Amino acid sequence: MRRAFAPWSDPNAKPLISFENITKRFGDAVAVDNLSLNIFEGEFFCLLGPSGCGKTTLMRMLAGFEQPTAGRITLAGQDLAGVPPYRRPVNMMFQSYALFPHMSVEKNIAFGLKQDGLPKAEITSRVEEMLRLVQLERLAKRYPSQLSGGQRQRVALARALAKRPKLLLLDEPLGALDKKLREATQFELMDIQHELGMTFVVVTHDQEEAMTMADRIAVMDQGHLAQVATPGEIYEQPKTRFIAEFVGDVNILEGNVMGQENGLWRVQTPSADAPLTIDDPDEVLHSGQAVAIAVRPEKMVIQRDPPGPNARNVLTGEVWDIGYLGDWTVYRVKLASGAILRVTRANASRFVENPIDWDEQVYVTFAPNAAVILAE
Structure with a gap:
């Protein structure tokens, strides 16, 4: 069902959230620069980028904690200008979780419902529903100090979901968890979001987290959108060198375009004795143009024996470092040009x-269709 979910590709679909030419300045500094973006109902959307790229500022404007300097934000067709945070159908889960230490788990979850004046019976029903959803029924009477980091994270999530907002914002929600728990919680968040059919927008600088959870990712750089696409497209078809280098590991080979031959681009590079042949039909290039060739480490093949006479894209070097990661072995290969390649090989046996x-x-070696040509 998640694979079939793609409202952004439907020209008739109306977005739940629209950022229209949004700019945010703090004095002379521009945090978000003339940004436009649509997010659709039921989407698990991720804002990804390095520190200072503007992703948290964008989320805070959506939540109402910051006001745009220019442009407008709409939610379900409503212009949010002048609408205070507590009047927006939005809940935000903070990185610190911000649980009340003097309240039990169930009272933390019930807090927002009591503030809204819901009947006692409905509050009880919703708290029980949330406890089941995050699998904390046994811990309802405990206090935050008696919980693990992962359990506190679930309480914060349950509290945010209890009010049934149209939109849940998550600011680095898994940053305080250890690696194993973070990986498990990513899938739990996906299951909960799918079960509730709610729209999630998450801010993170963790590429793996974004790639795992999101339907679509917006990669931000210095207040701009560098690329908005599905995780697969971001990884396999990066639009710029910044995206290729920021998302996952990549090898960059500098070169100059020689032209096309049999539908393949030929690129001369100091890293190889013969021109590289690249199958990238989306690029429009001209002879002599300086380009970068991006190849992911797992798409390269490393071997001792010279490849056959018909092999393409052959690079020769010396093993500089080896890292054993259990499921993968990483080789760092130094070429004659001085460039260092990172090549990974699965440990299948x-x-x-x-x-x-x-x-x-x-x-x-690598296949012509394993590489992407980056003109930017």
Whole structure:
């Protein structure tokens, strides 16, 4: 069902959230610069980027904690200008969780409902529903100090969901969790979002977190949108060098376009003896143009023996470093040009006879369709 969910590709679909030419300045500093973006109902949307790129400022404007310097934000067709945070059908889950230490789990969850004046029976029913949803029924009477980091995170999520907002904003929601718990919680958040059919917008600087959870990702850079696309498109078809380098690991080979041959671009690079051949039909290039070739480490093949005479994209170098990560082995290969390649190989079997070792001469190859040409 998640794979079939793609309202952004339907020209007749109306967005739940629209940022229209939004600019936000703090004095002379521009945090968000003339940004336009649509987010659709039921979407798990991620704002991704390095610190200071403007992603948190954008979320805070949506929540009502900051006001745009220019432009407008609409939610379900309503212009949010002048609408205070407590009047917006939005809840925000903060990185710190901000739980009340003197209240039990169930009282923390019920707090916002009591503030809204809901009947006692409805409050009880919703708290029970939220406890079941986040699987904390046994811990309802405990206090935050008696909970683990993951359990506190679930309480904060339950409290944010209890008011049934149209939109839930999550600011670095998993930053305080350890790696294993963070990975498990990513899938729990996806399941909860899918079960409730609610719209989630999450801010993170963690690429893996964004790639795992989001239907779409907006990569931000210095207040601008660098690219908005699905995780697969962001990873496999980055539009700029910044995106290729920021999302995942990548090898960048500098070169100059020589022209096309049989539908493939030929690129001369100091990293290889022969021109590289790249299958990237989306690019419009001209001879002599300086470009960067981006190749992900897992799309490269490393071997001791010279490849056959018909092999394309052959790079020769020496194994500089080896890192064993359990599921993957990472090789850092130094080319004659001085460039360092990162090549990964899956450890599909427990034991490898005569494995590639440090200081060995090796050949690295990749298919023409494994690379992307970046003109920016």
